[in-house]
Amino acid sequence: MFRTSYDPKHFEAVILRRVYVQSDRAFLKNVFVTGKDNLLSLRDGLTAEEHKRLRRLAKEIKQNRGVVAKGKLSALLLLLGGVIIFTVFFKNALAERAGEQLLAAAFGARADISAVIFRPLRGSISFSNLTVADRDRPMKNLFELGPSRLAVDTWQLVRGHLIVDDATISSIEFGSARAFSGALEERAKIPANAGNNVTAPPSPVLPSLQLPIPSEQEVHGFLSSQWDALSVPDHLRSVTEDARKLATTWEPALREAEATLQEAENAAAALRELRPSEINSLDDATAAYRTISDAGARVADATEEARTSLTALVAEANALQTEAQKTPQLLQADLSALYDRIPRFSSGGTELLSRIIEPTLTDRLGATYETILRMYRIGERLQSAFPDKRRSTRRMPGEDIVYPTVRLPRVLIRRASLAMEDGEKGLSITGQLTNVADRQELAGGPTTFEFSRTGPSRAVLLSGMFDRRPDKAERIQMQIETAGWPFSLRQALPALDITAISGTYSARTGFVMTASGDAGGSIALTLSDPTVSGSYAEQSLGDLLAQTITGNGTIRAAGSYSVSNGSLSLSNFNTNLDEAMGAVLAGRIDQLSARYRQELKSQYDSQIEPILGPYRTALERITTLRARTEQATNTADDDESLIAQKKEAVDTRVAAIRKETERKVQSELQKKADSIRDKSNLPKLGF
Amino acid sequence: MIISWIARIFASLASNRRPAEIAAGFAFAFLLALLPGGNLLWLAIFLLTFFLRVNLAMELAFLALFSLITPLFDPLLHRLGLAILTWSPLVPAFSTLYSIPLVPLTRFNNSVVAGGFAAGLLAWVPFFMVGLGFVSLYREKIHPAIAESKAVKAVLRIPIVSKITAATRKFTAVYRTVRS
Numbered sequence: 006m007f008r009t010s011y012d013p014k015h016f017e018a019v020i021l022r023r024v025y026v027q028s029d030r031a032f033l034k035n036v037f038v039t040g041k042d043n044l045l046s047l048r049d050g051l052t053a054e055e056h057k058r059l060r061r062l063a064k065e066i067k068q069n070r071g072v073v074a075k076g077k078l079s080a081l082l083l084l085l086g087g088v089i090i091f092t093v094f095f096k097n098a099l100a101e102r103a104g105e106q107l108l109a110a111a112f113g114a115r116a117d118i119s120a121v122i123f124r125p126l127r128g129s130i131s132f133s134n135l136t137v138a139d140r141d142r143p144m145k146n147l148f149e150l151g152p153s154r155l156a157v158d159t160w161q162l163v164r165g166h167l168i169v170d171d172a173t174i175s176s177i178e179f180g181s182a183r184a185f186s187g188a189l190e191e192r193a194k195i196p197a198n199a200g201n202n203v204t205a206p207p208s209p210v211l212p213s214l215q216l217p218i219p220s221e222q223e224v225h226g227f228l229s230s231q232w233d234a235l236s237v238p239d240h241l242r243s244v245t246e247d248a249r250k251l252a253t254t255w256e257p258a259l260r261e262a263e264a265t266l267q268e269a270e271n272a273a274a275a276l277r278e279l280r281p282s283e284i285n286s287l288d289d290a291t292a293a294y295r296t297i298s299d300a301g302a303r304v305a306d307a308t309e310e311a312r313t314s315l316t317a318l319v320a321e322a323n324a325l326q327t328e329a330q331k332t333p334q335l336l337q338a339d340l341s342a343l344y345d346r347i348p349r350f351s352s353g354g355t356e357l358l359s360r361i362i363e364p365t366l367t368d369r370l371g372a373t374y375e376t377i378l379r380m381y382r383i384g385e386r387l388q389s390a391f392p393d394k395r396r397s398t399r400r401m402p403g404e405d406i407v408y409p410t411v412r413l414p415r416v417l418i419r420r421a422s423l424a425m426e427d428g429e430k431g432l433s434i435t436g437q438l439t440n441v442a443d444r445q446e447l448a449g450g451p452t453t454f455e456f457s458r459t460g461p462s463r464a465v466l467l468s469g470m471f472d473r474r475p476d477k478a479e480r481i482q483m484q485i486e487t488a489g490w491p492f493s494l495r496q497a498l499p500a501l502d503i504t505a506i507s508g509t510y511s512a513r514t515g516f517v518m519t520a521s522g523d524a525g526g527s528i529a530l531t532l533s534d535p536t537v538s539g540s541y542a543e544q545s546l547g548d549l550l551a552q553t554i555t556g557n558g559t560i561r562a563a564g565s566y567s568v569s570n571g572s573l574s575l576s577n578f579n580t581n582l583d584e585a586m587g588a589v590l591a592g593r594i595d596q597l598s599a600r601y602r603q604e605l606k607s608q609y610d611s612q613i614e615p616i617l618g619p620y621r622t623a624l625e626r627i628t629t630l631r632a633r634t635e636q637a638t639n640t641a642d643d644d645e646s647l648i649a650q651k652k653e654a655v656d657t658r659v660a661a662i663r664k665e666t667e668r669k670v671q672s673e674l675q676k677k678a679d680s681i682r683d684k685s686n687l688p689k690l691g692f
Numbered sequence: 693m694i695i696s697w698i699a700r701i702f703a704s705l706a707s708n709r710r711p712a713e714i715a716a717g718f719a720f721a722f723l724l725a726l727l728p729g730g731n732l733l734w735l736a737i738f739l740l741t742f743f744l745r746v747n748l749a750m751e752l753a754f755l756a757l758f759s760l761i762t763p764l765f766d767p768l769l770h771r772l773g774l775a776i777l778t779w780s781p782l783v784p785a786f787s788t789l790y791s792i793p794l795v796p797l798t799r800f801n802n803s804v805v806a807g808g809f810a811a812g813l814l815a816w817v818p819f820f821m822v823g824l825g826f827v828s829l830y831r832e833k834i835h836p837a838i839a840e841s842k843a844v845k846a847v848l849r850i851p852i853v854s855k856i857t858a859a860t861r862k863f864t865a866v867y868r869t870v871r872s
Binding site for chain 1: 706707708709710711712713728729742743744745763766767769770773774777778783786787790791794799801802803804805807831832
């Protein structure tokens with residue numbers, strides 16, 4: 006209400022100035038009158054209505070004072086104070102709740118954080134335990150962190166950005182069991198077998214994995230396939246045919262020649278009866294000569310005729326036999342060619358190893374690949390959990406000027422480090438994660454990770470990066486190195502009567518996934534001290550594999566792989582196991598080759614035999630012909646010789662008769678001359 | 693509701709409220725209408741008016757009214773905002789502002805927001821003066837003239853108008869009671 010008196014200037018400044026309705030101003034001027042002390046005061050005798058109006062005006066004047074609504078401002082300050090007090094008192098619970106919601110949104114599964122201590126002024130958040138359930142296996146944790154401390158930027162937290170400058174994690178465990186499902190509400194329906202590893206179906210590869218053991222059928226088939234390429238069958242058929250023609254052609258001629266020669270021989274046989282000693286006269290000699298001459302002419306004609314024919318026959322037979330002499334060489338050449346074309350048993354080594362290793366790699370690499378993809382999807386989910394949406398409006402969107410300053414993502418963990426030592430187990434785990442962000446392009450670089458787990462006998466080192474920046478070609482790049490890890494392969498081995506292949510393995514794997522989704526990389530495996538257990542029989546395929554694996558001490562394999570549509574395929578795979586297998590296989594292959602050759606030879610012989618029978622028969626006929634020809638020729642020669650002997654004997658006898666006759670004639674002449682000389686006393690003539 | 697708002701405006705115009713309060717509501721309404729919503733700047737200005745002696749009824753009513761027409765000015769606001777945001781002498785200052793936490797939430801770097809804010813600020817004083825003049829004019833000339841005119845008296849007899857009048861009186865009474 007109004008005071009009892011006012012200075013006129015004060016009344017004007019404080020009262021009338023705050024009354025804006027002319028009637029009210031007039032009313033006030035009317036009710037306030039100037040007193041003796043020159044002060045304004047309420048006149049006496051105001052009615053109740055005037056008092057009421059004065060009260061109303063007093064309130065309005067009071068309300069028109071100042072430009073700030075002090076009451077509202079006080080309420081606001083009280084509200085802010087309450088919020089601050091509430092936040093201070095419940096900051097830990099709020100941070101816990103916010104963190105759980107953030108992680109649940111990021112990983113798509115329940116997250117639980119316990120014993121959170123949030124110190125906004127220090128910019129630190131610490132907790133004793135953090136579990137994030139595996140979205141795909143709700144009864145398992147994706148990871149579980151032990152006591153950890155995060156250095157956060159509180160200012161950015163106020164802005165709505167969770168910027169973790171440094172996170173120190175004391176322990177981490179992957180795949181630990183959960184007491185209750187970690188599925189979010191909308192994913193609460195869990196399959197009955199959730200949380201269990203689904204056993205992969207046995208590989209269909211190994212049961213069909215067989216070395217090419219030669220069977221009769223296979224040899225027969227192989228020989229049939231190669232038969233047309235062999236030269237011996239045609240050669241044999243050709244020689245046989247030529248021999249048949251030769252025999253058919255020359256047998257009548259030979260018979261005729263033999264008959265002629267027989268006649269000549271008969272004639273010559275008649276000469277055997279001729280006794281040169283019984284030739285006592287020239288008449289006898291003349292008769293003997295005539296006989297010899299007739300027989301000789303007959304034998305000479307027959308021999309000449311036979312020789313002409315037989316010479317041609319022998320020439321043809323020789324040519325045929327020369328051709329036939331090529332047969333052994335051709336047979337050997339054909340067999341060699343066949344042997345050369347025998348399928349190489351050693352070519353299956355790499356394939357065998359690839360087929361054995363591929364399912365294992367698919368399991369091992371597949372699990373890693375799935376983990377990597379899951380982590381990458383988590384990054385994508387982070388991005389989708391905090392979309393950079395602009396509210397739709399009917400206003401013109403305008404243009405955002407991006408000033409050269411750092412824009413931050415909503416969630417950014419600049420660096421998280423893990424250092425864990427277990428003295429009892431001799432285990433050391435270290436890890437480092439940088440630039441984990443919902444918007445990679447605002448994080449200033451790719452997400453990088455390094456994880457090292459070193460135990461007394463085994464170690465694993467994993468490093469790489471995720472890059473979801475739109476202008477980057479490579480999305481995931483990773484290297485994994487493991488050493489001293491137990492290796493036990495049981496899958497699909499019963500087909501080989503092998504229970505398990507065991508040992509320790511080291512591996513080095515590179516992995517790159519591009520923006521297009523293509524993935525691939527290289528892998529190098531080393532299996533040390535391998536052992537094979539099982540009930541495989543000696544000389545069986547299982548035995549072969551066991552000898553190969555255990556005989557080399559260390560098995561190394563390297564190659565590249567690609568992942569397409571979720572399936573893994575190996576390429577350019579090479580291994581020393583192939584060499585080891587080659588060495589083991591060499592003995593087997595020699596045996597197999599010998600057996601195969603033997604079988605091939607047998608099959609070859611059995612198939613060539615029907616051709617060789619006529620061939621031999623034909624050749625025998627030729628041989629017989631040739632022998633008969635030679636015999637006939639010899640007979641002719643004998644006949645000629647006989648005739649020559651007889652003629653010589655007759656000549657000798659004739660010469661002897663001539664000498665005797667000359668001696669007798671000379672003696673007679675001497676006697677007659679002596680008698681004449683005696684009769685005429687003439688000197689002796691001296692014959 | 694609409695009747696209540698209209699009654700509230702007329703009650704404030706005819707009451708002993710300070711003209712500057714009503715004029716400020718008018719000017720702030722135009723400023724808020726020029727600014728696209730959904731940013732911290734709009735919210736801050738709107739909240740500011742809650743803690744200043746600004747006639748909220750006038751502000752909200754004229755905000756609704758101006759929002760119907762201000763999108764038409766967007767191309768002009770965009771050009772104005774773009775000119776401001778890219779004016780090289782101011783770029784360092786804007787870059788600094790952009791780096792300050794929460795400030796980017798004002799979307800001051802948006803051309804329409806910047807143009808609307810600049811235009812709203814420039815127009816605030818003229819609109820305030822216009823508002824002041826209008827309130828004075830209304831109270832001194834229009835309101836008495838209307839109140840005494842036969843036509844208005846006839847109109848006041850119309851049921852809907854009589855309802856508004858009754859609501860105005862009722863609201864004025866309640867308004868005064870509450871404020872007291």
